[in-house]
Amino acid sequence: xxxxxxxxxxxxxxxxxxxxxxxxTFFTTTLVAFVVYAITSxxxxxxxxxxxxxxxxxxxxxxxxxxxxxxxxxIPNRSPAKRVGLAHMVLNLCVVAIFTLNAVLQNAARxxxxxxxxxxxxxxxxxVILLMVAGYLGWSLVQTHHVGVDLTREQQRLEPHEVAPxxxxx
Numbered sequence: 001x002x003x004x005x006x007x008x009x010x011x012x013x014x015x016x017x018x019x020x021x022x023x024x025t026f027f028t029t030t031l032v033a034f035v036v037y038a039i040t041s042x043x044x045x046x047x048x049x050x051x052x053x054x055x056x057x058x059x060x061x062x063x064x065x066x067x068x069x070x071x072x073x074x075i076p077n078r079s080p081a082k083r084v085g086l087a088h089m090v091l092n093l094c095v096v097a098i099f100t101l102n103a104v105l106q107n108a109a110r111x112x113x114x115x116x117x118x119x120x121x122x123x124x125x126x127x128v129i130l131l132m133v134a135g136y137l138g139w140s141l142v143q144t145h146h147v148g149v150d151l152t153r154e155q156q157r158l159e160p161h162e163v164a165p166x167x168x169x170x
Contacts, residue, residue: 007073008066016070019063020138026056027099027131031124038117049120050110053103060096067092084137084144091134098127 006014033049036042071085102123109115 006066006070008069014066014070016063016067017142019059019066020135023056023060023063024131024135026052026059027095027124027128030056030099030102031121031128034117034120034124038121041114043114046106046110046115046117046120049124050103050106053099053106053120053124057096057099057103060092060099064089064092064096081141084141088134088137088141091130091137095127095131095134098123098130102127 006016008015010018029052030049033045033052037045037049067089071082071089075082075085102120105123106115106120
């Protein structure tokens with residue numbers, strides 16, 4: 001089995017999984033706050049949604065740095081995990097793009113007395129749905145491909161061997 005490991009660690013633990021909780025929480029809070037704003041018309045909830053959106057984008061970009069390094073340097077090329085990691089990364093970049101667009105649009109509306117709620121709810125909802133799919137792929141990197149997991153020798157012996165295609169057989 002190819003060694004799949006994290007290159008960015010803190011106290012021997014992968015950093016990327018430590019950081020992803022922040023954008024997940026902020027993006028989910030964004031959606032919930034905009035929904036509550038739509039229901040209550042309380043502008044405080046719009047502001048919570050707006051600032052959660054900003055915090056989500058910033059924290060997602062921070063979490064992306066060790067994730068990209070781990071993908072590029074810690075997962076062997078042509079392995080199934082490399083393809084899953086690429087899909088995970090692309091989906092997360094789409095999520096960041098959606099929430100960035102949402103932040104830009106809501107920034108223009110946040111000083112209105114009653115900013116519209118439909119667009120922030122639709123964009124946040126779409127972003128959270130894509131985030132869940134990306135999260136599923138990210139977890140499969142850990143669960144199925146054991147990226148960042150230290151296996152004992154016995155566990156390694158029991159692992160099915162991932163075989164990368166032979167480059168000479170293309």
